[in-house]
Amino acid sequence: MAVLEPELQQDLAAMTTSSEADQTLANTDPEGAIERNLAIPTMKSGIERAGRFTGIPMSSAHYGTATECLAQAVYYEAALEPEKGRRAVAQVVLNRVRHPAYPNTVCGVVYQGWNQPVCQFSFTCDGALMRKPRADLWRNAKAIARDALSGYEVAEVGTATHYHADYVVPYWAFRLGKIAQVGRHIFYRFPGSPGRAASFYGSWGGREYKPAIDFARFRKDDDAVELAASAVPEYTPGLTVAPDVKDRHAAADVGGRIDTTKTWRLSIPDPVQLSASYRSTVGGQGEAITAPATVSEQEQ
Structure with a gap:
């Protein structure tokens, strides 16, 4: 069984892909961050494979929903990354689906925390979904999602469950095992047995649900900021x-x-x-x- 240390288990909610959560960043200077990330040693132990993911039959009524959620993660997190980088992000999502520390559905993993102050994949809670995807990149993201759901693997990232851009240094980068860098993303696995292949034993939950996000709340937030700014009287x-x-x-x-x-x-x-x-x-x-x-x- 994959048993995380209590402190690590408590911090899971804050270990997000977001690059703008100031409280979780140790360094936000791009050049300095790249140097610090290079200084973090890569794990010496060999990279293990979590195994091919084939948990959702194409005939399932939920296959299309799972593909949609996974494609969104690929597009909004890594649309401009090299192909291997996009595939690596998809693999991280599916690795989490099979790890007991996370939800056991694709949409559950992608949208984890979407209605909370901190979400696991920042695009689900910062209004990014309001931007219409570019058609060609979206088609590619869906193709990569279907490949991943059919068992495509990226050997370089193995059992990775986390990643971040190389221009930031989140505090958790020093607590996980650094595996590799693909494009601008650096990938990590849990330390010890929770990061070993044997811990990725979970099965698909059997049903996919994509939450209905009220995009009006993002507009309201923007309106509130503008209203507050205009309400401040001019001081002479x-x-x-x-x-x-x-x-x-x-x-x-x-x-x-x-x-x-x-x-x-x-x-x-x-x-x-x-x-x-x-x-x-x-x-x-x-x-x-x-x-x-x-x-x-x-x-x-």
């Missing part, structure tokens, strides 16, 4: 005072904080120009009121 230093919900004020006031963008301006009265009400108040108290001197009197 020294002129704009942001209103506060705790303020109790009139429409043209900002709760005691002067906002010169409103319809009034601050005016400080001349203390010597006494108002009529002030004169009345002082006169009622019996005090003598001296009229303010005129300009001509001040000059004299």
Whole structure:
């Protein structure tokens, strides 16, 4: 039986093909990443074969769905890779189908985590599926998927269950066994017995299900970002005072904080120009009121 170490089992959900999950990357500098990936030693033990995958009969009603899911993985993960690189990605998917650490269907493996914050194949949860495939590359991806489902193997990647592009260094690259690089992808297997051929004993689950993704959620996310950006008021230093919900004020006031963008301006009265009400108040108290001197009197 394939028994993963508890720590490795706990980290499986985060060991994704995504190249943009900053928290899982040790290095995102392309040139530096390539050098660091080269420094990771390749496993010295021989590459074992997981065996030909022939679990889904072509006559099965689910064969077409399995082909579709596998072709999507080939296309969105490796459409521009060399042919062997595309076939290697298909093999990783089918290796997972037979490994007890993963779902036992093709679509289950490809779409694992599609509705979670972190998905195993990033194209299923980042909106990439909204892009219409290029016809010629899509036909090729479907052909490679059918070959893989018929038992085509890539000897170089053997029992690989993981891969990543060579321009990133995910933290898990140091915890798995590096097997080989094909094109821009570097392939890995589980360390110890879980990565041995004997651990790939699972059989196909018997039914394929492709989840219906609500693409509107990606549009909503984009709209929300744009709305949030447009909702930020333009700030003018020294002129704009942001209103506060705790303020109790009139429409043209900002709760005691002067906002010169409103319809009034601050005016400080001349203390010597006494108002009529002030004169009345002082006169009622019996005090003598001296009229303010005129300009001509001040000059004299």
